């Protein structure tokens with residue numbers, strides 16, 4: 001255990017490395033490759049190969065990505081991509097993920113973009129590296145490139161071979177990333193397209209230290225935050241004399257309305273924090289709209305209205321159609337609610353801050369922290385370490401900021417802060433509540449001839465953006481920073497324009513600034529948009545008296561969409577539905593431009609008590625070129641189950657003062673006995689660009705569940721989450 | 731007030747200095763430096779902190795260390811044998827790749843081991859019932875069921 005711990009710390013750059021780590025005791029497969037370079041604070045130049053790839057003395061290749069591992073298997077997928085272009089065994093590839101000054105600045109790990117951005121950058125850099133070293137060896141030996149190959153870290157000629165380290169004489173490949181003439185990922189596919197297992201899972205089952213929560217440093221102290229009763233509470237007074245006598249008490253940090261406790265041991269810190277909560281007086285107002293149904297309240301807010309799409313004359317088409325249909329859908333605030341509350345370790349030493357965080361964007365976080373602390377970016381060093389799965393912008397950045405605030409007040413010691421469950425549930429930025437209203441007309445053949453769509457939504461991203469406001473504690477400080485505004489509005493309209501072929505379409509968006517703190521949650525607005533759109537398609541199919549898959553096929557042209565739906569139909573064709581059971585379908589082309597996804601849900605509804613039991617979910621997914629089919633399946637299975645949980649269980653509750661969904665009883669999610677079996681078919685298209693798929697399932701999977709409930713009960717659920725009341729004796 | 735407390739953890743006797751009402755979780759993580767048991771809620775609602783007490787899965791986040799001293803405590807780390815070989819359930823989770831972020835795995839594996847202690851060949855429903863307390867936010871449930879089943883085949 002001691003070895004493991006030492007290695008973990010070494011890998012995180014804590015213990016200074018005086019000897020080659022590779023020669024030391026076996027390094028466990030950890031999320032973090034050994035630190036080989038000293039961070040200078042500056043961003044590596046992404047146009048050069050050595051920003052992405054370093055040759056190590058021991059013959060291995062270190063790949064650097066500015067993205068973070070979130071449990072999506074990105075580390076393995078990126079390794080596969082690099083190994084392929086370098087024609088080098090996977091065990092000769094090391095990964096370094098997200099650390100300021102070391103890895104490229106790749107912004108956030110979000111939006112299912114990591115394979116498209118980091119993956120393709122690494123593919124380019126690695127293929128360029130291959131071409132560069134072959135050229136070098138060709139010149140050195142006077143042998144044409146066509147007779148040389150790069151294999152497992154060596155350039156091999158007809159009679160000669162040389163390691164990359166020797167060939168480069170210990171230097172790095174500093175050439176610019178070029179336009180390689182071949183991508184082996186597209187032609188050879190020795191590693192790419194294979195279900196390469198993740199190595200980190202063995203570390204997880206052994207209990208090796210891999211999470212930011214597992215970091216321990218000598219003399220580390222513990223911190224907890226004393227939360228106020230509401231977003232806008234103001235500090236009045238507190239009996240501070242009491243604390244000195246508490247075992248382990250080190251310091252009370254109060255800055256404006258922010259209060260933190262530092263103590264020697266973790267449980268002591270928690271006890272003092274709880275005591276402090278009781279002794280502090282706040283001035284708080286009741287201001288949340290607890291007495292108005294949320295969907296009514298949201299429409300009373302000032303709106304910014306925009307036309308997203310206007311083709312043909314939708315209104316007239318609908319008016320003149322054979323059959324008309326309209327419906328309105330509502331999705332409440334939903335939380336990220338990671339299993340492990342957010343955590344960070346920070347130390348302030350020699351006027352410099354060093355932070356270990358599971359932030360999804362270490363460089364953007366650094367920008368915002370530099371603004372908040374009025375420090376130079378170069379004096380802030382952030383090391384990305386995995387946390388509990390986040391599914392978007394959760395409280396990781398906030399915890400990092402609070403740890404830093406306390407570290408600055410207590411220099412020279414590592415400060416570890418982990419949020420409590422009620423901190424996480426009560427203060428994270430939620431996925432916003434949304435409303436969708438739809439109207440459509442059908443012609444005599446059952447084809448949609450007019451479509452009107454309106455969506456009401458808050459913004460969908462308030463990630464750190466270089467301003468302090470996006471960091472939760474900023475608003476509590478004396479500087480008067482306040483809360484951020486609406487944030488990224490583009491998220492609200494994701495997938496609001498139907499992908500189906502319809503002649504007359506009108507799509508309007510209405511953006512509001514809602515009552516609760518919000519930011520990016522998996523799939524952003526595409527969740528509510530696709531829930532509504534795919535439920536409405538099911539309703540229209542029913543109205544037209546056409547099979548729901550057939551109805552969708554009637555409105556789709558491109559072969560990849562059709563392929564997904566037809567495969568799904570085949571995979572679910574032999575399901576026997578018992579009494580009370582239903583089958584529902586949904587489809588999407590994510591963002592109308594990335595992955596194709598078709599999903600089915602098999603539910604059983606107990607009409608006596610209204611309980612919905614999910615039996616099985618099927619998916620067919622086409623994410624273009626597949627890097628790792630098992631990773632893709634895992635993400636898709638997880639997405640479907642999380643989506644089903646959102647649909648059946650989840651809503652952030654609040655009273656007039658603050659959030660009341662503060663634990664797993666007041667914010668229930670799907671538990672094991674309620675979860676379905678899953679089956680995912682992957683369509684691999686090596687000729688197509690790879691696209692991310694981590695968010696694709698969210699909207700359609702919910703729609704499939706709702707459509708399945710209709711299929712057996714005849715009840716249309718249009719407000720999430722599904723309540724038993726809606727289904728009892730319905 | 732801190733006192734000396736004797737704990738039997740993963741087959742070894744330890745003496746820890748702790749206030750007797752400190753929950754076992756903090757002693758395991760911070761004094762014995764074990765990483766298996768995790769803080770998830772501190773409320774006995776999520777299972778992240780589970781350990782085996784005399785072979786039975788129990789949450790450790792509210793269990794006073796003085797009470798825990800009465801049992802043989804096994805953590806995730808203690809399922810690995812002295813030659814470093816994984817328990818068959820751990821092995822099955824690796825083989826089935828039954829994880830995303832992995833934060834929940836400690837509790838899920840501990841509860842699954844406890845289940846097999848009670849009933850050597852459980853059905854899907856029994857597996858799910860046993861894991862009722864264990865929260866997984868990444869949605870690896872269906873893989874977990876496959877892994878537990880694979881371990882008994």
Ligand code: FES
Pocket residue numbers: 768769770771772773774775776777778779780789790791792
């Ligand atoms: S941490 Fe113990 S049950 Fe959640």
Ligand code: FES
Pocket residue numbers: 071339388389829830831832833834835865866867868869870
């Ligand atoms: S794998 Fe992330 S919580 Fe279960």
